[in-house]
Amino acid sequence: MIPLSWYLIVSxxxxxxxxxxxxxRKNAIAILMGIELMLNAVNINLVAFWRYLTPEKITGQVxxxxxFAVAAAEVAVGLALVISVYRRREIVAADEIxxxxx
Amino acid sequence: MVSDPFDPVKIIADWLRDLMMxxxxxxxxxxxxxxxxxxxFVIAGLVLMIFxxxxxxxxxxxxxxxxxxxxNRVGPRGVLQPIADALKMVTKEDTTPKNADKVAYNLAPIxxxxxxxxxxxxxxxxxxxxxxxxxxxxxxIAAVGSFGVLSVLMAGWSSHNKYALLxxxxxVAQLISYEVPLFLSLLVPVLxxxxxxxxxxxxxxxxxxxxxxxxxxxxxxxxVSSLAEVGRAPFDLLEAESELVAGYHVEYSGMKFGLFxxxxxxxxxxxxxxxxxxxxxxxxxxxxxxxxILGLVYMIAKTAVFYFIFIWSRVxxxxxxxxxxxxxxxxxxxPLSLVLLMGIPILDYFFQNDPLRIPxxxxxxxxxxxxxxxxxxxxxxxxRRPRVRFEGRPVAVPPKEDEVAA
Amino acid sequence: xxPTLMQIIFLIGSxxxxxxxxxxVTRRNLVHAALFLILTLFGISVLFVLLxxxxxxxxxxxxYIGAIAILMIMAVMVxxxxxxNETRTFNKNYGLAILIALLVxxxxxxxxxxxxxLNTTTQDVxxxxxxxxxxxxxxxxxxxxxxxxxxxxxxxxxLIGAIVIAGPGKAGEE
Numbered sequence: 001m002i003p004l005s006w007y008l009i010v011s012x013x014x015x016x017x018x019x020x021x022x023x024x025r026k027n028a029i030a031i032l033m034g035i036e037l038m039l040n041a042v043n044i045n046l047v048a049f050w051r052y053l054t055p056e057k058i059t060g061q062v063x064x065x066x067x068f069a070v071a072a073a074e075v076a077v078g079l080a081l082v083i084s085v086y087r088r089r090e091i092v093a094a095d096e097i098x099x100x101x102x
Numbered sequence: 103m104v105s106d107p108f109d110p111v112k113i114i115a116d117w118l119r120d121l122m123m124x125x126x127x128x129x130x131x132x133x134x135x136x137x138x139x140x141x142x143f144v145i146a147g148l149v150l151m152i153f154x155x156x157x158x159x160x161x162x163x164x165x166x167x168x169x170x171x172x173x174n175r176v177g178p179r180g181v182l183q184p185i186a187d188a189l190k191m192v193t194k195e196d197t198t199p200k201n202a203d204k205v206a207y208n209l210a211p212i213x214x215x216x217x218x219x220x221x222x223x224x225x226x227x228x229x230x231x232x233x234x235x236x237x238x239x240x241x242x243i244a245a246v247g248s249f250g251v252l253s254v255l256m257a258g259w260s261s262h263n264k265y266a267l268l269x270x271x272x273x274v275a276q277l278i279s280y281e282v283p284l285f286l287s288l289l290v291p292v293l294x295x296x297x298x299x300x301x302x303x304x305x306x307x308x309x310x311x312x313x314x315x316x317x318x319x320x321x322x323x324x325x326v327s328s329l330a331e332v333g334r335a336p337f338d339l340l341e342a343e344s345e346l347v348a349g350y351h352v353e354y355s356g357m358k359f360g361l362f363x364x365x366x367x368x369x370x371x372x373x374x375x376x377x378x379x380x381x382x383x384x385x386x387x388x389x390x391x392x393x394x395i396l397g398l399v400y401m402i403a404k405t406a407v408f409y410f411i412f413i414w415s416r417v418x419x420x421x422x423x424x425x426x427x428x429x430x431x432x433x434x435x436x437p438l439s440l441v442l443l444m445g446i447p448i449l450d451y452f453f454q455n456d457p458l459r460i461p462x463x464x465x466x467x468x469x470x471x472x473x474x475x476x477x478x479x480x481x482x483x484x485x486r487r488p489r490v491r492f493e494g495r496p497v498a499v500p501p502k503e504d505e506v507a508a
Numbered sequence: 509x510x511p512t513l514m515q516i517i518f519l520i521g522s523x524x525x526x527x528x529x530x531x532x533v534t535r536r537n538l539v540h541a542a543l544f545l546i547l548t549l550f551g552i553s554v555l556f557v558l559l560x561x562x563x564x565x566x567x568x569x570x571x572y573i574g575a576i577a578i579l580m581i582m583a584v585m586v587x588x589x590x591x592x593n594e595t596r597t598f599n600k601n602y603g604l605a606i607l608i609a610l611l612v613x614x615x616x617x618x619x620x621x622x623x624x625x626l627n628t629t630t631q632d633v634x635x636x637x638x639x640x641x642x643x644x645x646x647x648x649x650x651x652x653x654x655x656x657x658x659x660x661x662x663x664x665x666x667l668i669g670a671i672v673i674a675g676p677g678k679a680g681e682e
Contacts, residue, residue: 001629002518002558008620010522010555014529014548016613021533023605024598029538029584033545036576037529040552043568051559055633058645062652064564065642068571069659073666075576079583080674086587087674095599131513206543238639241566248574252546255581259539267585274578281574298639 007048014041028082028094032075039071109394111231115141145233146219149368156367157184160413167417194356199262202353206260210253211351211358214365217249221372226301228385228397239300240292243376244285247331250369251277254350257362261353270350272424276330276337279431284327286439290320291380293447304384314381315460317446319467321381323439325411328373330427333366334412336419337427374408375401433481438474445470518558525551536597538584546577563639 014037021034043064050060082092091097115137122133158173158181165172173180198207221243223233236242251274258270291313292298295306307313314321330337351362378384382404385397422430449466453459511519528551531544549572556565598605645651 001512002515004628005620006518006522007555007559009617010526012613012616012620013526014552015616016609017526017529017533019612020605020609023608024602025533026596026599027538029580029587030533030541033532033541033580036545036572036580037532037548040549040572043564044552044555047556047559047561047564051561051633052628055631058638058641059652061561061564061638061642062645062655064561065567065646066655066659068567069663072571072576073662075579076666076670077673079579080670083583083586083674092587093599135513203539206539236562237636238563238566241563241570245566245569245574248570248578251574251578252581255578255585256543259581259585271582271585274582278575278578 004048004052007044007052011041011044011048014038014044026093026095028085028092028097029079031094032078032082035078036071036075039067043067109230141233142223145222149219149222150364152371153364153368154184154188156371156409157187157363159409160367163410163413164417167414188360191360192357196356196358197353199353201262203260203262206256207353208358210257210260211354211361211365213253213256214250215361215368217246217253218365218368218372220246220249221376224300225372225375225379226304226385227401228394229301229305229390230394231398232301235299235301237297237299237302240288240298240303240380243300244281244288247284248278248281250331250365251281253365257354258350261350263353266350266352269352273333273350276424276427277333279428280327280330280337280435283323283431283435283439284331286436286443287320287323287327288376288380289443290317290446293443294450300379304379304386307383307386309386310383311460312381312383316450316463317381317442317467318464319438319442319471320446321377322471323435323442324377324381326435328370328377329412329415330431332370332373332412334370335416336422338416338421370412371405371409374412375405377408378404434474434478438470442467442470514558518555521551521554521558525555534597539581542577542581542584545580546573549573549577560633561638563642 018034018037018041021037022031025031025034046060046064046067050057050064054060085097086092089097089099118140119133119137122136123130161183162172162180173183176182176186198204224236224239224242226232226235254270254273254277258266258268258273261267291303294313294316295303297303297306303313329335351359354362378401384404385401387396387400390397390400445466446463449463450459453462456462525548528544528547532541532548535541535544549568553565553568553573556562556568646656647653
């Protein structure tokens with residue numbers, strides 16, 4: 001059978017891949033993709049813990065659903081911001097958006 | 103129920119399993135996987151075979167509506183016409199634009215057919231013949247339906263063609279907008295049957311007490327949303343064969359275009375099948391208990407009726423503009439389906455086992471439809487431009503000598 | 509001991525997920541990255557099915573692939589770099605980012621190894637009533653109705669915010 005550690009290793013790897021994407025990519029939308037990967041890794045973790053440790057309570061799945069909702073909201077607003085910045089300055093690279101710096 | 107009704111699928115499956123496990127000594131897991139793979143292959147093959155019949159039906163019925171005969175040269179009454187069409191499409195030149203994104207370009211038509219065939223995994227043909235009896239079947243159908251949107255986007259973008267991309271954007275806007283009333287009206291039979299599995303929804307209504315009588319407004323909303331989701335007339339701005347030169351699949355030729363057409367026809371057939379299953383009782387009908395194979399006949403008959411309604415609406419209505427499509431969706435269909443979804447469980451809770459259940463729910467639907475149409479007609483009257491008398495010179499008349507040209 | 513069917517499916521599914529995730533963060537062409545993101549999300553849905561959370565698997569496809577991924581692809585297509593030359597893939601923190609990611613991964617693995625309950629295997633769970641239990645717990649006052657309401661208000665706020673930020677705007681704006 002599949003021990004819990006396998007799922008946790010998969011989700012830890014996915015989380016660190018997403019972390020690398022957030023820290024190293026230039027394009028703002030690619031950073032958002034990295035954030036999505038991290039949120040999905042958290043979801044795998046939650047559901048794995050639900051299944052292995054407390055399958056009689058439904059709390060794990062409800063928490064995962066809340067993470068879905070929060071991820072959707074965050075992507076919507078993040079992409080709206082990126083598109084709005086692009087409309088003004090034609091910039092998508094995150095480190096070139098420095099209009100607030102002194 | 104009769105103790106051992108004639109079930110050919112079960113007989114074949116048992117024989118195959120016996121063959122694999124005893125004579126060839128496969129393990130139980132491997133035999134199960136192979137059986138399921140064979141089942142999936144059979145369902146997918148059947149669905150693709152249906153496409154051949156569908157093209158013939160579409161052309162003949164549309165022709166009869168337009169007071170002509172339709173294909174009648176190839177084979178008796180044109181029955182072999184789809185084979186001629188398929189041969190033509192296969193032998194056409196397969197062009198690819200020079201800067202097209204090869205992977206996305208080739209993947210898009212495959213995805214469009216893929217999403218439709220995946221839907222057939224949860225559709226019950228009779229009581230026992232179902233691909234996978236998921237207990238979240240309706241949500242699975244909604245999920246797989248949103249795959250088709252991806253294929254439109256990929257087709258439009260990978261063609262490296264501005265107009266295809268614009269057509270794809272409009273198409274995606276229409277598709278994802280109409281997913282909202284589609285899902286909301288799909289939830290109505292789920293609420294009435296108290297179960298999300300498709301087979302349970304088919305089994306739930308008692309004989310002839312279909313959900314269509316309890317929620318006819320949901321049927322109408324589902325019909326209109328399906329028409330918009332599939333991209334059929336009157337919502338076929340996505341392809342607009344006579345106007346935009348085929349929109350987002352303008353760069354496709356040959357068999358890839360054939361796959362897009364297959365996806366569209368199969369999607370409308372699947373939408374008809376879903377309407378038959380969810381609202382009109384699916385495989386139920388007189389005599390299914392003794393002869394389960396009658397369920398297949400009933401299901402195909404009901405699906406054929408709805409496919410006929412789809413073809414009928416295609417040849418009847420003029421095309422709707424994209425802004426009219428959007429405003430119809432967001433200003434009319436979404437509020438209406440939300441109010442319907444709120445009202446039906448409340449009423450159903452009080453009238454659960456009452457014989458008055460069907461008349462009360464039907465009355466609520468009619469009341470809601472009248473109120474909604476009242477709002478809509480007021481909105482239409484307000485939006486109409488006032489007609490002004492044209493005071494100028496009519497165009498086709500030459501100016502008199504004492505008048506200067508306008 | 510030969511791997512069982514579930515283990516084979518798990519290994520294939522997680523291999524596809526992790527490889528596709530690596531492709532997501534390393535592709536220069538953003539539409540390809542978005543398509544690999546869709547493959548990753550699909551692989552995660554397969555993992556959910558293996559964890560017997562069927563409802564969540566289907567919700568993952570509907571929400572992530574059917575809405576979020578499509579939104580990302582459309583945003584990528586709208587904000588294409590029109591000067592022709594796409595910008596570089598990685599910014600100047602590339603090496604430090606790899607280091608931090610590897611540190612986080614090894615830190616998590618080491619920390620997990622010290623946890624006694626790490627190698628538990630599954631008890632059987634009855635999944636036929638999961639949808640009903642989920643619905644009841646999300647809408648019952650003793651359970652999670654308040655987080656559900658807050659999540660729906662959050663989504664409403666995000667909807668209005670996205671329209672305000674990226675919408676047509678007032679007529680006189682540049």
